[in-house]
Amino acid sequence: MAGIKDVARVAGVSAATVSRALSGNGSVSTSARERVTRAARDLGFVLSYPASALASGRSRNIGVVLPFISRWYFSTVLEGIASALTEAGYDLTLYNFQKDKFREKVLTDFLQRNRTDGLIAVALQLDDQEIGQLRASGLPTVGVGGPLQGIPTIRIDDRAVSRQATDHLIGLGHTRISHIGGENEEGHSFPISLGRRAGYTSAMQAASLPVLPAWSIISDYTTSDAYRQAKQLLADPVQRPTAFFCASDEMAMGAMMAARDLGLRVPDDLSVIGIDGHETGDILGLTTLDQSARQQGVRAVHRLLGQLGPTPADVGPADEILPARFLLRTSTAAPRRDQTVTAPPSSTVQVGL
Amino acid sequence: MAGIKDVARVAGVSAATVSRALSGNGSVSTSARERVTRAARDLGFVLSYPASALASGRSRNIGVVLPFISRWYFSTVLEGIASALTEAGYDLTLYNFQKDKFREKVLTDFLQRNRTDGLIAVALQLDDQEIGQLRASGLPTVGVGGPLQGIPTIRIDDRAVSRQATDHLIGLGHTRISHIGGENEEGHSFPISLGRRAGYTSAMQAASLPVLPAWSIISDYTTSDAYRQAKQLLADPVQRPTAFFCASDEMAMGAMMAARDLGLRVPDDLSVIGIDGHETGDILGLTTLDQSARQQGVRAVHRLLGQLGPTPADVGPADEILPARFLLRTSTAAPRRDQTVTAPPSSTVQVGL
DNA sequence: CTGAAAGCGCTAACAA
DNA sequence: TTGTTAGCGCTTTCAG
Numbered sequence: 079m080a081g082i083k084d085v086a087r088v089a090g091v092s093a094a095t096v097s098r099a100l101s102g103n104g105s106v107s108t109s110a111r112e113r114v115t116r117a118a119r120d121l122g123f124v125l126s127y128p129a130s131a132l133a134s135g136r137s138r139n140i141g142v143v144l145p146f147i148s149r150w151y152f153s154t155v156l157e158g159i160a161s162a163l164t165e166a167g168y169d170l171t172l173y174n175f176q177k178d179k180f181r182e183k184v185l186t187d188f189l190q191r192n193r194t195d196g197l198i199a200v201a202l203q204l205d206d207q208e209i210g211q212l213r214a215s216g217l218p219t220v221g222v223g224g225p226l227q228g229i230p231t232i233r234i235d236d237r238a239v240s241r242q243a244t245d246h247l248i249g250l251g252h253t254r255i256s257h258i259g260g261e262n263e264e265g266h267s268f269p270i271s272l273g274r275r276a277g278y279t280s281a282m283q284a285a286s287l288p289v290l291p292a293w294s295i296i297s298d299y300t301t302s303d304a305y306r307q308a309k310q311l312l313a314d315p316v317q318r319p320t321a322f323f324c325a326s327d328e329m330a331m332g333a334m335m336a337a338r339d340l341g342l343r344v345p346d347d348l349s350v351i352g353i354d355g356h357e358t359g360d361i362l363g364l365t366t367l368d369q370s371a372r373q374q375g376v377r378a379v380h381r382l383l384g385q386l387g388p389t390p391a392d393v394g395p396a397d398e399i400l401p402a403r404f405l406l407r408t409s410t411a412a413p414r415r416d417q418t419v420t421a422p423p424s425s426t427v428q429v430g431l
Numbered sequence: 432m433a434g435i436k437d438v439a440r441v442a443g444v445s446a447a448t449v450s451r452a453l454s455g456n457g458s459v460s461t462s463a464r465e466r467v468t469r470a471a472r473d474l475g476f477v478l479s480y481p482a483s484a485l486a487s488g489r490s491r492n493i494g495v496v497l498p499f500i501s502r503w504y505f506s507t508v509l510e511g512i513a514s515a516l517t518e519a520g521y522d523l524t525l526y527n528f529q530k531d532k533f534r535e536k537v538l539t540d541f542l543q544r545n546r547t548d549g550l551i552a553v554a555l556q557l558d559d560q561e562i563g564q565l566r567a568s569g570l571p572t573v574g575v576g577g578p579l580q581g582i583p584t585i586r587i588d589d590r591a592v593s594r595q596a597t598d599h600l601i602g603l604g605h606t607r608i609s610h611i612g613g614e615n616e617e618g619h620s621f622p623i624s625l626g627r628r629a630g631y632t633s634a635m636q637a638a639s640l641p642v643l644p645a646w647s648i649i650s651d652y653t654t655s656d657a658y659r660q661a662k663q664l665l666a667d668p669v670q671r672p673t674a675f676f677c678a679s680d681e682m683a684m685g686a687m688m689a690a691r692d693l694g695l696r697v698p699d700d701l702s703v704i705g706i707d708g709h710e711t712g713d714i715l716g717l718t719t720l721d722q723s724a725r726q727q728g729v730r731a732v733h734r735l736l737g738q739l740g741p742t743p744a745d746v747g748p749a750d751e752i753l754p755a756r757f758l759l760r761t762s763t764a765a766p767r768r769d770q771t772v773t774a775p776p777s778s779t780v781q782v783g784l
Numbered sequence: 785c786t787g788a789a790a791g792c793g794c795t796a797a798c799a800a
Numbered sequence: 801t802t803g804t805t806a807g808c809g810c811t812t813t814c815a816g
Contacts, residue, residue: 079569081809081810082809082810083809091786091787092786092787092788093787093809093810093811094786094787094788094810094811094812095785095786095787096810097809097810097811097812098785098786098811098812101810101811103811103812104785104786104811104812105785105786106785106786107785107786110785110786122543122567124540124543124544124545125544125809125810126485126544126545126808126809126810127481127544127545127546128480128481128482128484128485128490128545128546128808128809128810129481129485129792129808129809129810129811130809130810130811131480131481131792131810132479132481132482132485132792132793132794132808132809132810132811133791133792133809133810133811133812134792134810134811134812135792135811137481139524139546146510147500147506147509147510147513148503148506148507148509148510150501153500153501153506154501156500156501156525157499157500157501157527157529160500160525160527160529161527161529161532161533164526164527164529164533164536164537164541165533167540169524169541169546170524170525171492171522171523171524171525172509172513172523172524172525173517174510174513174514174517176510176513176514176517179514180514180517180518183517184517187477187520188517188522190475190477191477191478191479191480192477192479192480192481193480193481193492193522214475300710301710301711301714302710302711302713302714305714306714331711332714335714335715338691357653357654357655358654358655358684360655361654361655361658361659361685361688362688434793434794435793435794436793444802444803445802445803445804446793446794446795446803447794447795447796447802447803447804448801448802448803449794450793450794450795450796451795451801451802454794454795456795456796457795457796457801457802458801458802459801459802460801460802463801463802478793478794479792479793479794481792481793481794482792482793482794482795482808483793483794483795484794484808485792485793485794485795485808485809485810486793486794486795486796486807486808487794487795487796487808488795488808785816786815786816787814787815787816788813788814788815788816789812789813789814789815790811790812790813790814791810791811791812791813792808792809792810792811792812793808794807794808795806795807795808796805796806796807796808797804797805797806797807798803798804798805798806799802799803799804799805800801800802800803800804
């Protein structure tokens with residue numbers, strides 16, 4: 079393995095100049111740069127990361143913390159982050175909570191080892207103490223999806239987007255609308271789920287529409303759970319809604335499959351709208367609000383890298399709210415007449431959040 | 432930021448002992464270990480990774496190279512890898528080709544910076560020169576999914592599993608079976624796709640069944656592309672198959688949706704079988720061969736870490752073939768009589784691989 | 785623009 | 801078991 083000195087010798091310069099030429103820091107004459115570059119290529123030399131990191135204090139490595147990998151939103155955001163980081167010449171170290179299994183370990187051990195120059199937290203639900211641990215790492219941090227106390231976050235306005243989705247259904251004439259979303263998880267507030275549910279509730283209230291308790295469904299964001307729960311509700315002739323607003327496309331697809339398996343047609347018998355912009359929604363005709371997940375990841379990287387430069391750019395904790403794009407496809411339509419006129423059952427009650 | 436010397440002073444020992452106590456290498460008396468641990472905790476001290484890596488030559492970091500993240504197989508394998516690495520106290524650095532966009536950059540730059548102790552290559556399709564670059568990194572490497580010249584790989588037997596899937600359809604009485612799979616990509620052999628197609632072809636040949644050219648479909652592994660291609664084929668009354676064997680569950684689901692949109696029922700009018708074990712396949716009733724993707728990732732980590740210890744375990748390049756579990760659900764059944772008796776069109780030809 | 789020299793914070797002999 | 805002593809391979813003042 080050739081070292082920096084070998085390159086220096088071959089190029090006829092000092093190790094310092096090799097460092098400057100190869101790292102891009104400091105000024106080097108064009109001719110010296112060329113000789114160094116060629117010598118490095120010939121010798122198959124690449125700067126050692128640990129050594130550079132130790133000497134300079136910067137590692138050109140960003141940590142990404144997330145609770146899941148294989149769900150659509152997370153893997154899509156991750157792809158955006160990975161792409162932007164590679165382009166910028168940064169490495170990406172992945173920290174996965176695996177739901178909660180490694181939550182503690184990641185927060186206390188891994189993040190403190192200053193292996194990274196900064197952190198991106200994707201849809202993390204942290205309590206105050208955990209946010210404290212995160213900040214104790216002293217690393218510049220940017221969040222993606224869902225507000226994080228005191229940390230600038232790239233996200234959509236969950237409440238407004240959800241309200242828009244629900245209003246779309248209401249505008250079509252639906253009055254019996256159910257919401258499938260997430261919940262406030264044990265001890266950890268989950269602002270994304272809460273915000274989306276709040277958007278649904280506020281839209282229903284604004285339209286003076288009742289919300290049956292059975293219509294406010296708590297799921298785990300998987301297609302299969304949404305399928306099961308939607309099926310159960312749809313099978314009940316008394317409580318059956320004419321439309322679903324789902325907090326994710328994966329759940330919306332589950333609801334569509336449930337309807338089909340019950341012999342209900344979408345959108346004739348049931349309208350479904352989601353949030354995400356999942357590619358597969360296209361062929362199912364799923365109407366949705368595209369939150370450009372990949373772009374959220376890209377933006378987070380740019381924002382974070384902007385803070386790392388010699389002139390730290392925007393440092394404020396202000397959140398950056400990305401717009402969601404309404405994709406009207408074929409899963410939503412006006413309810414059938416005989417459904418609309420059906421008065422809500424007398425047991426109807428208003429349910430607040 | 433407290434340094435190792437501060438801890439040493441507080442604990443009343445030397446820096447070397449602090450290092451030994453905290454890293455777990457070398458022997459330390461119980462009392463010294465306790466004092467060091469407490470002092471470190473009190474001072475909020477954690478060993479610096481770059482410094483440790485530089486001094487010891489080991490980084491406790493594994494690189495994972497993959498061409499995609501957001502597809503089911505890749506994100507699931509990645510989750511298995513991440514889980515096993517976290518458990519072992521290793522970090523995970525992600526290198527994503529993004530199909531081909533960063534292929535060159537990752538191979539030539541990123542991997543050579545010896546930031547990692549080893550590499551896991553997931554379903555990579557590399558030509559000889561690229562494999563050379565990979566090995567030039569000098570890092571212990573393990574592959575996952577699809578053979579890699581000279582690199583021990585954890586995988587299923589693509590050909591055998593595909594043959595089993597096809598034989599299942601043949602056993603049910605199907606004679607008009609189409610395969611949706613991948614291809615040999617520009618310059619890069621793609622052993623996974625080739626192996627699966629070979630399994631299909633050999634099963635058909637063994638049963639003396641013809642394979643129409645239109646039945647051998649090349650897709651990009653996405654649900655939507657498989658949907659479009661399956662729909663087109665199914666819409667052709669002359670060439671329409673009675674069954675699909677798909678190289679992935681995501682494509683199989685696309686085929687099922689295509690059938691439904693054409694008014695065909697699964698399995699009455701069309702049987703579909705996939706490979707993967709995708710969770711969503713469950714609610715669709717998709718018959719498949721579960722390749723336990725997550726487990727492949729876990730195994731790869733154990734195998735790789737086994738090579739890193741002081742006593743390198745099994746070093747041989749022998750591949751480790753994992754079994755696939757046959758999940759019989761409701762998407763496959765015997766073809767309807769009137770379909771079976773239809774003789775293949777006279778234009779039928781045998782297509783070899 | 786370039787070189788010399790002094791570390792960055794830890795680990796690994798080697799001795800004790 | 802523990803301390804001492806050299807570095808690991810770069811980066812970065814500081815001069816020139």
